[in-house]
Amino acid sequence: MRARETYxxxxxxxxxxxxxxxxxxxxxxxxGSTEQHGRHLPLDVDLFLAESVCHELGRRAPDKVLVLPxxxxxxxxxxxxxxxxxxxxxxHFIDFCLDVTKSVAYHGFKRIALVNGHGSNxxxxxxxxxxxxxxxxxxxxxFGYFAMGRDEYERLLESTVHAHADEMETSLYLHFAKExxxxxxxxxxxxxxxxxxxxxxxxVVRFNDFWGRWTRTGVHGDPTxxxxxxxxxxxxxxxxxxxxxxxxxRVWPVEARQDQHRQPVQREVRW
Amino acid sequence: MNSHGxxxxxxxxxxxxxxxxxxxxxxxxxxxxxxLPVGSTEDHGPxxxxxxxxxxxxxxxxxxxxRIPDEVxxxxxxxxxxxxxxxxxxxxxxxxxxHxxxYVADVCKSVAYHGFQRILIVDGHGSNVPLLDVAARRVILETDALCASFxxxxxxxxxxxxxxxxxxxxxxxxxxxxxTSLFLYLSERRVRKSEIQKDINLPPSKYIxxxxxxxxxxxxxxxxSSFSKTGVVGDPTLATKEKGRxxxxxxxxxxxxxVREFRDRPRGPRQDMHAEKVTGLFGLKP
Numbered sequence: 001m002r003a004r005e006t007y008x009x010x011x012x013x014x015x016x017x018x019x020x021x022x023x024x025x026x027x028x029x030x031x032g033s034t035e036q037h038g039r040h041l042p043l044d045v046d047l048f049l050a051e052s053v054c055h056e057l058g059r060r061a062p063d064k065v066l067v068l069p070x071x072x073x074x075x076x077x078x079x080x081x082x083x084x085x086x087x088x089x090x091x092h093f094i095d096f097c098l099d100v101t102k103s104v105a106y107h108g109f110k111r112i113a114l115v116n117g118h119g120s121n122x123x124x125x126x127x128x129x130x131x132x133x134x135x136x137x138x139x140x141x142x143f144g145y146f147a148m149g150r151d152e153y154e155r156l157l158e159s160t161v162h163a164h165a166d167e168m169e170t171s172l173y174l175h176f177a178k179e180x181x182x183x184x185x186x187x188x189x190x191x192x193x194x195x196x197x198x199x200x201x202x203x204v205v206r207f208n209d210f211w212g213r214w215t216r217t218g219v220h221g222d223p224t225x226x227x228x229x230x231x232x233x234x235x236x237x238x239x240x241x242x243x244x245x246x247x248x249x250r251v252w253p254v255e256a257r258q259d260q261h262r263q264p265v266q267r268e269v270r271w
Numbered sequence: 272m273n274s275h276g277x278x279x280x281x282x283x284x285x286x287x288x289x290x291x292x293x294x295x296x297x298x299x300x301x302x303x304x305x306x307l308p309v310g311s312t313e314d315h316g317p318x319x320x321x322x323x324x325x326x327x328x329x330x331x332x333x334x335x336x337x338r339i340p341d342e343v344x345x346x347x348x349x350x351x352x353x354x355x356x357x358x359x360x361x362x363x364x365x366x367x368x369x370h371x372x373x374y375v376a377d378v379c380k381s382v383a384y385h386g387f388q389r390i391l392i393v394d395g396h397g398s399n400v401p402l403l404d405v406a407a408r409r410v411i412l413e414t415d416a417l418c419a420s421f422x423x424x425x426x427x428x429x430x431x432x433x434x435x436x437x438x439x440x441x442x443x444x445x446x447x448x449x450x451t452s453l454f455l456y457l458s459e460r461r462v463r464k465s466e467i468q469k470d471i472n473l474p475p476s477k478y479i480x481x482x483x484x485x486x487x488x489x490x491x492x493x494x495x496s497s498f499s500k501t502g503v504v505g506d507p508t509l510a511t512k513e514k515g516r517x518x519x520x521x522x523x524x525x526x527x528x529x530v531r532e533f534r535d536r537p538r539g540p541r542q543d544m545h546a547e548k549v550t551g552l553f554g555l556k557p
Contacts, residue, residue, distance in 0.1 A: 009312070009362070010312045010321040010322035010325065010350070010362075011320050011321075011322060012320060012321060012362060013314070013315070013316070013317055013319065013320055013321070013466070014314035014315075014317070014321070014360040014361045014502055015361075015466075017314075017361035017362035018361050020362075021361060034287070034288050034346075036292035037291070037292075038291065038292075039291050039292070039293045040291065041291060042288055042289045042291055043287065043288040043289075043290060043295070044286075044288035044289065044347065068312070068350075068364070069322070069350035069351070070350075072347035072348070072349065072350075073347070073377070073378050073381075076381075080381070080384060082292040083293075083296035083385050084287070084292050084295035084296075084385060085292070085385075086377075086378055086381040088374060088377045088378070092373040092374050095369075095373065095374075096366055096371070096374040099351070099364075099365060099366040099367050099370055100366065103363065106358060107361050107362060107363075108361075180289065182291060185293075
């Protein structure tokens with residue numbers, strides 16, 4: 001059956017899609033961005049890595065997932081001083097992605113996940129997942145692929161700051177497409193750090209300044225320590241955790257809600 | 272593999288997002304035309320996959336870029352469009368009209384911000400057309416760039432009229448002779464040939480019909496499941512690889528012509544014709 005062997009959502013026809021719905025496949029929406037990543041990495045890093053990780057998950061569990069076409073543009077105005085960066089307004093991003101997840105839910109897929117590759121999308125995909133739960137009969141969760149097995153893969157890294165175009169992202173990119181990395185251009189970079197806040201939100205206070213105010217390279221972290229070998233090992237750790245998550249999510253109960261009111265609620269309220 | 276699961280070598284100099292920011296800042300001076308492919312994820316009959324619109328729009332852009340690599344930049348494709356009318360067919364992903372316009376306009380406005388002066392939105396999905404028209408117009412009114420949009424089939428109406436064997440008009444609308452021929456030419460192995468069947472069941476009308484090349488004088492879009500059992504409107508049994516080759520060649524040739532014309536299109540400055548100072552509404556500077 002084609003729906004069992006295919007992990008790419010839009011490679012199926014609509015009659016085959018009926019089979020995929022019956023198989024209760026988990027539908028994954030990768031979210032990325034088109035954004036500067038230093039002088040050594042191309043603009044497609046976030047989309048390319050999120051999709052590559054999801055596709056690798058699909059190759060290893062083709063009968064359990066369908067990976068949607070990735071969302072190529074995200075929230076990015078703070079990077080706009082760097083040529084090429086594409087910015088989507090946060091409410092436009094939420095509206096667009098939520099329509100995608102709601103369409104998937106409409107067709108009867110019970111479990112949906114957003115797998116993010118761009119840090120600044122994080123609060124938005126959190127809201128998209130929550131709204132999908134509240135506004136459809138399906139469940140939907142969200143995470144950054146980079147959050148899976150982080151404690152483990154951080155032991156492989158030599159640098160301590162992991163933020164943007166850093167040792168981790170550069171290693172993964174080297175693993176997937178070495179020929180596109182300009183390693184001779186790689187330099188390390190720090191943000192402006194105080195006791196409670198930093199300009200790239202690495203401290204306790206949430207704060208993201210325009211990157212054009214504090215960096216000339218667009219790098220936060222140390223990509224000079226990156227290698228393809230590290231990337232391969234990081235990917236294995238991430239995938240081990242994503243496969244385990246997939247098993248957990250596939251059987252996560254979607255129970256009927258229980259109304260605890262003594263009096264009937266006002267069902268006519270429109271949210 | 273890129274966002275629609277297609278393999279590209281990926282290091283071509285005509286892909287926008289293959290550049291680093293430092294490299295990209297040299298490109299507006301080259302006066303490149305930015306191509307933004309837009310499609311949909313939507314049922315295309317029992318014989319074509321859901322990525323048909325994406326795949327065809329993308330292929331048109333990449334073929335154009337191969338022919339004039341120094342004159343264009345191809346953006347990552349927007350893979351979802353406007354198609355609630357198709358939702359009864361499993362898999363279709365629909366984005367609301369205003370959500371779609373806002374998303375596309377934000378992308379183009381960012382491109383304009385970086386100094387690119389010419390943006391072409393290349394559409395593969397009929398129902399996106401009026402929305403992309405609005406998006407492109409907004410980009411002109413809200414930036415200093417020129418932005419235009421079109422569905423690629425509009426470039427080869429004459430060629431399609433010559434080649435088509437489907438009833439005319441109203442016999443070639445969706446997963447039809449045209450789209451299936453192109454798909455056969457570009458990726459034959461992905462077409463489920465044994466599933467190909469004709470389906471044209473709209474009520475006969477002089478004024479209201481559906482056709483990718485010659486649309487009806489009156490616009491109306493009913494729920495597709497109310498008039499099609501297969502998701503097809505047209506006769507894909509008439510499709511051939513050779514027809515696809517001729518259509519694709521013609522699109523690519525005209526895209527090159529269009530890009531070159533658009534790139535050199537002269538443009539005068541706006542002029543304020545008021546006798547008195549204007550008020551500065553609509554976000555415009557007084």
